[in-house]
Amino acid sequence: MAKAAIMGYGTVGSGVYDIIKTNAEKLSRSSNGEEIELKYILDIRDFDNHPEKELFTKDFNDILSDGEVSVVAEVMGGLHPAYEFTKQLLEAGKSVVTSNKELVATYGEELLAIAREKNVNYFFEASVGGGIPVIRPIHQCLTANNIIRIAGILNGTTNYILNQMIKNGKTFDSALKDAQAKGFAERNPAADIEGHDACRKIAILASLASGKTIDYNDIETEGITSITLDDVKYAAAMDSAVKLIGYAYFNEDGTVYSIVSPMIIKNDSPLSGVDGVFNAILITGDCVGDVMFYGKGAGKLPTASAVVADIVDAVKHRVTSKKIFWEKQTDNVMAHKDSRKFSYFIRTADNAENIRKIFGKCEFVDNIADGESAFVSEPLTQSEADEKTAELRNVITKLRVMD
Amino acid sequence: MAKAAIMGYGTVGSGVYDIIKTNAEKLSRSSNGEEIELKYILDIRDFDNHPEKELFTKDFNDILSDGEVSVVAEVMGGLHPAYEFTKQLLEAGKSVVTSNKELVATYGEELLAIAREKNVNYFFEASVGGGIPVIRPIHQCLTANNIIRIAGILNGTTNYILNQMIKNGKTFDSALKDAQAKGFAERNPAADIEGHDACRKIAILASLASGKTIDYNDIETEGITSITLDDVKYAAAMDSAVKLIGYAYFNEDGTVYSIVSPMIIKNDSPLSGVDGVFNAILITGDCVGDVMFYGKGAGKLPTASAVVADIVDAVKHRVTSKKIFWEKQTDNVMAHKDSRKFSYFIRTADNAENIRKIFGKCEFVDNIADGESAFVSEPLTQSEADEKTAELRNVITKLRVMD
Numbered sequence: 001m002a003k004a005a006i007m008g009y010g011t012v013g014s015g016v017y018d019i020i021k022t023n024a025e026k027l028s029r030s031s032n033g034e035e036i037e038l039k040y041i042l043d044i045r046d047f048d049n050h051p052e053k054e055l056f057t058k059d060f061n062d063i064l065s066d067g068e069v070s071v072v073a074e075v076m077g078g079l080h081p082a083y084e085f086t087k088q089l090l091e092a093g094k095s096v097v098t099s100n101k102e103l104v105a106t107y108g109e110e111l112l113a114i115a116r117e118k119n120v121n122y123f124f125e126a127s128v129g130g131g132i133p134v135i136r137p138i139h140q141c142l143t144a145n146n147i148i149r150i151a152g153i154l155n156g157t158t159n160y161i162l163n164q165m166i167k168n169g170k171t172f173d174s175a176l177k178d179a180q181a182k183g184f185a186e187r188n189p190a191a192d193i194e195g196h197d198a199c200r201k202i203a204i205l206a207s208l209a210s211g212k213t214i215d216y217n218d219i220e221t222e223g224i225t226s227i228t229l230d231d232v233k234y235a236a237a238m239d240s241a242v243k244l245i246g247y248a249y250f251n252e253d254g255t256v257y258s259i260v261s262p263m264i265i266k267n268d269s270p271l272s273g274v275d276g277v278f279n280a281i282l283i284t285g286d287c288v289g290d291v292m293f294y295g296k297g298a299g300k301l302p303t304a305s306a307v308v309a310d311i312v313d314a315v316k317h318r319v320t321s322k323k324i325f326w327e328k329q330t331d332n333v334m335a336h337k338d339s340r341k342f343s344y345f346i347r348t349a350d351n352a353e354n355i356r357k358i359f360g361k362c363e364f365v366d367n368i369a370d371g372e373s374a375f376v377s378e379p380l381t382q383s384e385a386d387e388k389t390a391e392l393r394n395v396i397t398k399l400r401v402m403d
Numbered sequence: 404m405a406k407a408a409i410m411g412y413g414t415v416g417s418g419v420y421d422i423i424k425t426n427a428e429k430l431s432r433s434s435n436g437e438e439i440e441l442k443y444i445l446d447i448r449d450f451d452n453h454p455e456k457e458l459f460t461k462d463f464n465d466i467l468s469d470g471e472v473s474v475v476a477e478v479m480g481g482l483h484p485a486y487e488f489t490k491q492l493l494e495a496g497k498s499v500v501t502s503n504k505e506l507v508a509t510y511g512e513e514l515l516a517i518a519r520e521k522n523v524n525y526f527f528e529a530s531v532g533g534g535i536p537v538i539r540p541i542h543q544c545l546t547a548n549n550i551i552r553i554a555g556i557l558n559g560t561t562n563y564i565l566n567q568m569i570k571n572g573k574t575f576d577s578a579l580k581d582a583q584a585k586g587f588a589e590r591n592p593a594a595d596i597e598g599h600d601a602c603r604k605i606a607i608l609a610s611l612a613s614g615k616t617i618d619y620n621d622i623e624t625e626g627i628t629s630i631t632l633d634d635v636k637y638a639a640a641m642d643s644a645v646k647l648i649g650y651a652y653f654n655e656d657g658t659v660y661s662i663v664s665p666m667i668i669k670n671d672s673p674l675s676g677v678d679g680v681f682n683a684i685l686i687t688g689d690c691v692g693d694v695m696f697y698g699k700g701a702g703k704l705p706t707a708s709a710v711v712a713d714i715v716d717a718v719k720h721r722v723t724s725k726k727i728f729w730e731k732q733t734d735n736v737m738a739h740k741d742s743r744k745f746s747y748f749i750r751t752a753d754n755a756e757n758i759r760k761i762f763g764k765c766e767f768v769d770n771i772a773d774g775e776s777a778f779v780s781e782p783l784t785q786s787e788a789d790e791k792t793a794e795l796r797n798v799i800t801k802l803r804v805m806d
Contacts, residue, residue, distance in 0.1 A: 019547050019690055029614065030546040032726050125544065131691035133536075141528065141536030143433040144711035145424050211432065270697055273676040286536035287422055287708035288698060294673055295694035305690035307474030308547035323435050 001029070002315040003068045005040040007085060008065040008076030009047065009056075012099050012126070015304025016073050016311075027308065032313045039069055042076075064088055073307050074098040075126075083107050083319035090114040090122060095318070097310035099126035099303050105200040109213045112325040121322055123310035128154065128201045129279050131302030132295035136313075138208055138283065139324055139336040145285030147209040150248045151402060154201040156297045157185045157192035158224050158244040162262075163275050165232045166241055172227060184277055194223035195244060202246030205281070206258050207326040209248070212257055212333045214326075220337065221260040231397050233368050234345070238376070239278065240264045241272045245402060255335035263402040264345050270294075271402075338381035342400040347374045349394035358391045373397060379403075405434070405718040406471045408443040410488060411479030412450065412459075412495045415502050415529070418707025419476050419714075420444065430711070434718045442472055445479075467491055474717040476710050477501040478529075486510050493517040493525060498721070500713035502706050508603040512616045515728040524725055526713035527672030528660035531557065531604045532682045535698035539716075541611055541686065542727055548688025550612040553651045554805060557604040559680035559700045560588045560595035561627050561647040565665075566678050568635045569644055575630060587680055597626035598647060598663040605649030608684070609661050610729040612651070615736045617659055619731075623740065624663040634800050636771050637748070641779070644675045648805060658738035667748050667804040673697075674805075743782035745803040750777045752797035759793045775799060782806075 004020075008014050020038055028035045039054045040063050041047075050056065060081075063069055072089050074096055076082050082103050086096050091114060092150075098104065103111075104124045115122035125135045129152075138147070153159050159180055164175035176193065181183035191197050201217035224244050235242045245266045249257040265272040270292045274280040279297025284290050296302040345365075348355065349372055353366065355362060365374040380388070389395050407423075409416050423430065423441055431438045443466050444450075444458045453459065463484075466472055466494050475492050477499055485506050489499050494517060501507065506514075507527045518525035528538045532555075541550070556562050560582055567578035579596065582588035594600050606619035627647050638645045646668045651661040668675040673695045677683040682700030687693050699705040716725075748768075751758065752775055758765060768777040783791070792798050 015690075023547060023549060023690075026549055027547065036655050131688075132694055133540040136544050137536040137540055140716060141539050141567075141709070141712050142710040143715050144426060144430065146426060146429055268678070270676065270681075273673065275671070278673075285534075285708065287418075287426075287704040287711075289702075289705055291535055291696070293694070293696060295676035296692050299692075301690040302692055304687065305547040306544070312544060312546050 002034055002036050002070055002318070003039045004036055004311055005042065005069050005072045006038065007042040007072060007074045008099065009041050009043040009064070009232045010075070010077070011300045011302045012075040012307065013041070013073070015300040016075060016307050019301065019304050023248065031312045036311060036315060037364050039066065040391045060085055064092055069094060070318055070379070071095045071097065071311050073311060074100060075307060076100070077102070079103055079106060081321055086111055087114060090120060092116050092117055093120055093318050095121040095123070095314035097123040097307055097314055099307055101127040101200045101204060105216050108204065108207060109326055114326055121314050121317055123314060124204070125310050126303045126306035128204050129293065129295065130297040130299060131296065131306045132264045132281070133277060134205070134281050134293045135208060137293065138205070142283065142285050142288060142291070145287045146333060147250055147283060147285055149250065149284040150202065150205050150209060150281065151271065151281050152202065152205065152246045152281035153243050153271060153274050154198040154246040154281070155192055155244060156279055157189065159274065159279070160184050160220045160277045161193070162224060162227065162232065162242055162244065165227070165229055166236065169229065172225065172228050181197055193225055195221040198244060199244040199260045200261060202248055202258060204258055206248035208324070210250055210256055210333070211326050212256070214258060214333065217259060218334045219258045226263050227262055228397070231399065234347070234365060234374055235264050236384060237368065238264065238365055239267045241267065242399065243271060243274070248338055251335050251339065254333070255339070256333055257335040257340045261400055263400045265402050269402065320324060338383050339378035341381055342403060343379050344377045344385050344399055345374070345397070345399045346377065346389065346392070347372050347396040348392045349396070352394045355392070358388050376401060405437055405439050405473055406442045407714055408445065408466045408472050408475045409441065410445040410466070410475060410477045411448040412444050412448070413478070413480070414703045414707050415478040415710065416444070416476070418703040419478060419710050422704065422707050422711045430473060430715055433742065434715045437718055439714060439718060442469065453780070463488055466497055472497060473721055474498045474500065475712060477503060478710060480505070481504070482506055482509060490517060492522055493523060496521050496523055498526070498717035499528055500526040500710055500717055502710055504530040504607060508606045508619050511607065511610060512729055512731060519726055519728055524720055526717060527607070528713050529706045529709035530601065531607050532696065532698065533682060533685070533700040533702060534709045535682060535696050535700065537608070537684050537696045537800070538611060540696065541608070545686065545688050545691060546693070548690045550653055550686060550688055552653065552687040553605065553608050553612060553684065554674065555605065555649045555675060555684035556677050556682050557601040557649045557684070557700065558595055558644055558647060559682055560592065561601070562677065562682070563587045563680045564596070565627060565630065565635065565645055565647065568630070568632055569639065574632050575628065587801040589727050596628055601647060601649040602663045605651055605661060605663060609651035609659055611727070611737070612785040613653055613659055614729050615659070616731045619734065621737045622661045622663060624722045625665065625686065627665050627678055630665055631800070633772050637750070637768060637777055638667050640771065641667065641768055642670045644670065645802065646674060652743055654738050654742060657736070658742070659736055660738040660743045662802055667802050670804065726783055741786050744782035744784055745806065746782050747780045747788050748777070748800070748802045748804055749780065749792065749795070750775050750799035751795045752799070753795045758795070761791050777806060
């Protein structure tokens, strides 16, 4: 019998509770016959009408000081006190599993080091891609590969908005309102639409894949707020779609190029067909080539099912750390912004002659809006693209085309 | 230091060798600092010019009797002597990893039981989907879910052929010749195009997901040899594609419905866009909803990378069996063929009036070929579909539409 606790009884926490209760038989079979018993639920709110109200506590120390509790699900979100709680639990020799991307992206290095030292586990499958298996596959299944590139649709809200623009011809504002009405976007949608959520997630994936701490503050992040209906129409005309991509490229010299940005994705990429609130992570390994993981990136039960799978894995590895970790490097691990070239899709009020003079070879696209030219450049570094674009008259749109 | 052996130095075996040599540093990091040293390669052929020719042996007993060898990759293929070798190795307390779908589908139950009893591991990630992580994700990451359905494009050869028909308007025969010329299809392509390869793979996935032995001989299997260019054109007109699907549905009463058959896949399914030699496995869990795993389902390095990941996992779990298994049931585990309803796409020389009289409500599709009617029925059991179709004059095509 393994005793567990849940910290935070919000959407994901109540989902974890539901799954442990309803799929108990399946879970016991999965954890080699060992039953998982929930002993505490930590939440500052009252749940007097809950069928198991006796499980609830407002005192973190109940969990920390209970030697029987071997695994704790931290699904409270936010940095504090999630960080302090997690640290104390790991130091006390308990495994912690989490869906808290903010915490993993910010303190993952330190928390994973403590877990390693204490021979327990800190698992975070649910922090990226909700219920989609991606952390464990990268760590275990692709372990024979040197990972070359990760490109992910990591945020369902923005993908839903872009999809509404692409499929239903909505403007950005109207698609955002629709997403808010359906509960897919928060009232303050900044973290999603400005790319910060995707940024934390690609930082976690890049850290995991490289074994080196990738600070999300070092990742250039651009959201989708400037994407217009005409942009998505141009993309469609180019047999492509606009997607917000969390991107990391692992250079042979050990540095990592990473960016979050809307990109033009050609329809022959499996990422282009990822619709609605779905997420997908495309990973290129030196042996396996392209593999992609697809599914719902958010939601109560999908996310909770990943948390519960981590609980089961922690129960099965109670006395062995799986030694997932990343470490700070003395050298700067971030590659220069000009280390990676992209073709750019550009819309400008300038004319074809000037464009050719500045950009040389480029591919023109039939223009959709009056009084403008649209084209795709040859692969350019960011500085080259910036310099050349600055020479153009009135640039309307500049978007990377994913390689 | 963990000592390993490879049995069979064909395509996959030489890929395993290459990866262990070239990615040694990465592998050592993955297996908690423990280096993996290759001690033997078993093959009946001579490799006198191989840079490490001293590793080669023709005597299986060299590996079996060497107490230092803790993990063996069986990549020789075929049932015999792979079965006898694997059994003896497991009984001797060595872990075995394999890409041999034939062996896992036929003797998996017995070999997994021996592994469990001897507290070693029998891993088979590479047996389904080549390098795509799918076995371990089902077993570990989706462990909190009751799996409801698995639908997979499990055979790259047939997917390439269908894709050539869809995208390039080739006939089946011409697409098959093209696949053979490119090395994607064997000279005797029966195992692929008649669905037997996909059948073994869905049997493995269904056994793993249910914990019950699913005998591939019990799975109704239909290949793609009767699919015509007109069929794929009709599918395109219905905003769909024809794909060969390995399908398993897990009923609440514990029985499993399974079939291998070409199906009409609507374009809003992530399976429809899976092109060329790629594979994809769509899994529906009661908590996570739909997740999909995508990648190259065959090929030297993709498949070998999955074998090597299994070697690393076996090294990390040298003294603990991961207890993956399935068992024979006393009751019949296969659901009746009429337990699952599908809509059917039917082409017939009969007229609309007769069709409506026999099928009731149905959706007609503008006909592409002269002198025929094409329609999609309401969901029907297989017996209902057979009975009704028997009443039609001259049935040209009858294809399930995937739910």
